[in-house]
Amino acid sequence: MEKSNRREALKKLATGTAALSASSLLAGNVYASPSDDEKNTPLKLKGNINHSVCQWCYSFIPVEELCKVVKKIGFSAIDLMGPKDWPTLQQYGIYSSMCYIGGKVSLTEGFNDKKYHEQLIKDYLEVIPMMVKAGYKDVICFSGSRNGMDDETGLKNCVEGLQKILPVAEKNGITIQMELLNSKVDHKDYMCDKTAWGVELAKRLGSENFKLLYDIYHMQIDEGDVIRTIRDNHQYIGHYHTGGVPGRHIIDESQELYYPAIMKAIIETGYKGYVAQEFIPNEKDNETKIAALKKAVKICDV
DSSP, X not given: OHHHHHHHHHHHHHHHHHHHHHHHHHHOOTTOOOOHHHHTSOOOOOSSSEEEEBGGGXXXXXXXXXXXHHHHHXXXXXXXXXXXXXXXXXXXXXXXXXXXXXXXXXXXXXXXSGGGHHHHHHHHHHHHHHHHHHTOOEEEEOOOBOTTOOHHHHHHHHHHHHTTTHHHHHHHTOEEEEEOOOTTTTSTTBSOOSHHHHHHXXXXXXXXXXXXXXXXXXXXXXTOOHHHHHHHHGGGEEEEEOOOTTTSOXXXXXXXXXXXHHHHHHHHTTOOSEEEEOOOOOOSSHHHHHHHHHHHHHHHOO
C-alpha cells in the first residue's frame, strides 16, 4: 500500500512539475537575461533594495565607463572606491557606497596584529575627513590573517586598534565595516571568517559606527545557513555583497543560492543600506558581462 501511494504521489509530482515549468515559461522567469530591447532600457527598480556594484569585478572597463553603465542600468552607486576615483564618481552623480582607503589597506595585514596598528590608524584618520568632505558614510576594514593567532588575542587586538579610530568615526557619522571573508577557498587563514567572531567583536566595541560587511558568497562557503544568520544578527550588519557559489560568478540558477529569498529576508530586517554585486562575470565579451550585471540587479530587486 505504501509503495502504491508513493508511486501515485511521484506521478502527480511529475505532472505538477511539468505544469509548473510551463507556467513559469509563460509568466516569465526571475533568472531570465535581458532581451535586446531591455538591454538598452533602464530597469524599473522597486526601491526596496539600494543597489551597487563592486568596481574590481568590472575593472576591464575604466571607472568612467562603469559610471555610465551603472546609470544606464538604472542605479547610482559603486562599491570599494578609493579617494582617487571619487571625483569621477561625483562627475557622473554616482555614490561611493563603500569606501576603500586605497593601496595602503591589506586583507592579510589587519587590525588583529598590533604591529600594523600605527599605519592603519594613520590611514583611517586621514581618509575619514576626506569622506566627510565628499559626503560618504562607509569605509571597509579587515581583520587580517591569523598567522597562528588564537581568536581571543585577535579580538583583543582588533578592539584596541579600532577604538583609536572609532571616536573620530562617531563624531563624523562614519561607519567602519569589517568584511567577513571565507578562509576555506579564497582567503586562507583570514581571521574574521565566521559571523559569530565578527558579532563578538561588534559587541565588545559597542558602537553603532562599527558594523560587519556580510559577504553572502563568503559566508555561504564558510558557514552556510545564510538567511537564518542574517535574521539573527542583522543589527550588527551594515552592508552586503553578493556572489554565486561556487565560483563567484553570476547569481542565477547556475549556482546554489536563491538570491530573491535572501533579499526578501534582508528587507524584512528593516535594512536600508546597500547591496553590492560582487561576482566575476565569466561571459566572453564586455557587452554580455554588462548584461550579466543588469540581470543580477534584476534578480535582487524584490
